[in-house]
Amino acid sequence: QSALTQPASVSGSPGQSITISCAGSNSDVGGYNFVSWFQHHPGTAPKLMIYDVNKRPSGVSDRFSGSKSGNTASLTISGLQAEDEADYFCCSYAGTNNWLFGGGTKLTVL
Amino acid sequence: EVQLVESGGALVQPGRSLRLSCAASGFTFDDYAMHWVRQAPGKGLEWVSGISWNSGGTAYADSVKGRFTISRDNAKNSLYLEMNTLRAEDTALYYCVRIAGVVFDYWGQGSLVTVSS
Numbered sequence: 001q002s003a004l005t006q007p008a009s010v011s012g013s014p015g016q017s018i019t020i021s022c023a024g025s026n027s028d029v030g031g032y033n034f035v036s037w038f039q040h041h042p043g044t045a046p047k048l049m050i051y052d053v054n055k056r057p058s059g060v061s062d063r064f065s066g067s068k069s070g071n072t073a074s075l076t077i078s079g080l081q082a083e084d085e086a087d088y089f090c091c092s093y094a095g096t097n098n099w100l101f102g103g104g105t106k107l108t109v110l
Numbered sequence: 111e112v113q114l115v116e117s118g119g120a121l122v123q124p125g126r127s128l129r130l131s132c133a134a135s136g137f138t139f140d141d142y143a144m145h146w147v148r149q150a151p152g153k154g155l156e157w158v159s160g161i162s163w164n165s166g167g168t169a170y171a172d173s174v175k176g177r178f179t180i181s182r183d184n185a186k187n188s189l190y191l192e193m194n195t196l197r198a199e200d201t202a203l204y205y206c207v208r209i210a211g212v213v214f215d216y217w218g219q220g221s222l223v224t225v226s227s
Binding site for chain 1 (some may be wrong): 157214215220
């Protein structure tokens with residue numbers, strides 16, 4: 001059982017938008033603006049896509065955006081592309097030497 | 111290009127020890143704290159341990175405290191995880207991760223540790 005709750009799977013057609021949620025508590029997601037999102041193709045290194053709730057690292061497409069409301073963070077991918085098909089997981093800072101992760105969401109591009 | 115390459119994963123019997131290594135390149139290693147994060151089969155990710163840039167501070171998850179030791183050699187751009195008294199529940203893919211502030215910004219591909227008799 002993961003500390004942060006994500007849907008197991010989401011799907012969308014090319015060009016559509018999808019949103020993946022990451023539910024926590026006021027001790028983690030709700031208590032800090034330090035939520036990150038990662039894209040992970042199994043067998044490869046996870047890639048940071050969003051940090052500090054809504055910031056994009058250099059080189060990450062602006063089709064990826066993040067937000068937070070209360071104890072739930074969200075990752076939105078707009079203009080879905082086949083290459084976006086991957087696993088996505090969230091991470092929240094939860095205090096000194098404490099980070100929590102979501103269980104991961106498998107995105108399928110139909 | 112930042113690269114983190116883990117090695118040392120293996121099949122090991124319960125109660126035995128194993129040492130993981132992580133070779134870092136593409137950045138100034140001693141500018142960053144480093145961490146280990148693991149993922150057990152079919153489960154979510156779990157933070158395991160972290161070490162400051164100069165080894166002055168270390169931290170461990172309760173699940174590994176007293177059994178695992180994190181260390182680094184800045185001259186060799188390397189991070190290590192010494193794992194003792196291994197248990198079946200330590201079976202996981204272990205990731206070496208760079209941290210910037212409180213953000214895990216670069217990950218390796220992972221090294222598989224299997225604890226089984």
